[in-house]
Amino acid sequence: MNFWEYLGNRYQQLLVDAGQHASAVFQAMVIATVLGVLIGVVSYRSGWAANVAIATTSSILTVPSLAMIGLLIPIVGLGVAPTMVALVLYGLLPIVRNTIVGLRGVDGDLVDAATGIGMSRIARLARVELPLAWPPILTGIRVSTQMLMGIAAIAAFASGPGLGNQIFRGISSLGSANALNEVLSGTLGIVILALLFDAAYVLIGRLTISRGIRA
Numbered sequence: 001m002n003f004w005e006y007l008g009n010r011y012q013q014l015l016v017d018a019g020q021h022a023s024a025v026f027q028a029m030v031i032a033t034v035l036g037v038l039i040g041v042v043s044y045r046s047g048w049a050a051n052v053a054i055a056t057t058s059s060i061l062t063v064p065s066l067a068m069i070g071l072l073i074p075i076v077g078l079g080v081a082p083t084m085v086a087l088v089l090y091g092l093l094p095i096v097r098n099t100i101v102g103l104r105g106v107d108g109d110l111v112d113a114a115t116g117i118g119m120s121r122i123a124r125l126a127r128v129e130l131p132l133a134w135p136p137i138l139t140g141i142r143v144s145t146q147m148l149m150g151i152a153a154i155a156a157f158a159s160g161p162g163l164g165n166q167i168f169r170g171i172s173s174l175g176s177a178n179a180l181n182e183v184l185s186g187t188l189g190i191v192i193l194a195l196l197f198d199a200a201y202v203l204i205g206r207l208t209i210s211r212g213i214r215a
Contacts, residue, residue: 006182006185010185017189018193020162021152021161021193024080024087025152028088028148029144031088033144035095036091036096037099039099040053040098040099040100040102040103043096050100057096060092060093068089068090069083069086072085078160079158079161080161083152083158090151091144091145091147094140094144095141095144098137098139099136102132103130103133105133106128106133110132135209138204141201142198145201149197150190153186167183167187169182
């Protein structure tokens with residue numbers, strides 16, 4: 001069976017796996033974005049706190065993804081739970097780092113002007129600093145998403161959802177008629193999803209970043 005025949009026969013299962021893969025990455029990114037921005041907001045004013053936040057989230061990336069999921073299985077079990085926890089942890093670094101960089105890059109004169117007209121610290125953060133820091137934060141979100149697309153494939157090791165099941169199934173049956181088709185379909189599916197997500201982020205950027213900041 002050639003690759004196109006394989007796709008024609010298995011497209012329904014591939015669509016299900018692709019939907020689960022996209023859903024897992026999307027949910028993990030929502031959680032990672034909220035946590036990452038909060039960590040960045042809390043730590044960016046202090047050099048020591050910012051260094052700790054970046055060092056801690058950086059150290060997570062040194063743990064191999066297969067080992068991370070393996071370590072989580074005794075704690076949270078098999079399936080979706082270890083996948084989500086691992087993806088959230090791996091997604092933090094680019095968001096935390098870019099939030100800190102973005103907030104520190106806001107023009108101090110603008111912050112002083114906001115203070116001068118009576119804005120509270122929370123109001124300054126919400127209405128001045130975070131909007132101006134949004135472009136680098138969005139870049140961090142894009143980087144995290146691309147990274148998690150590949151990492152999510154390891155979820156199959158813990159009976160998790162997604163296109164990794166196609167890849168693992170093909171690897172475990174190397175030499176069989178459809179082994180290469182399974183690996184190739186899973187890999188191409190992940191690449192296509194990554195491109196679609198990135199295109200969505202480009203659109204979000206155009207809708208949420210003013211032309212003045214983009215320029």
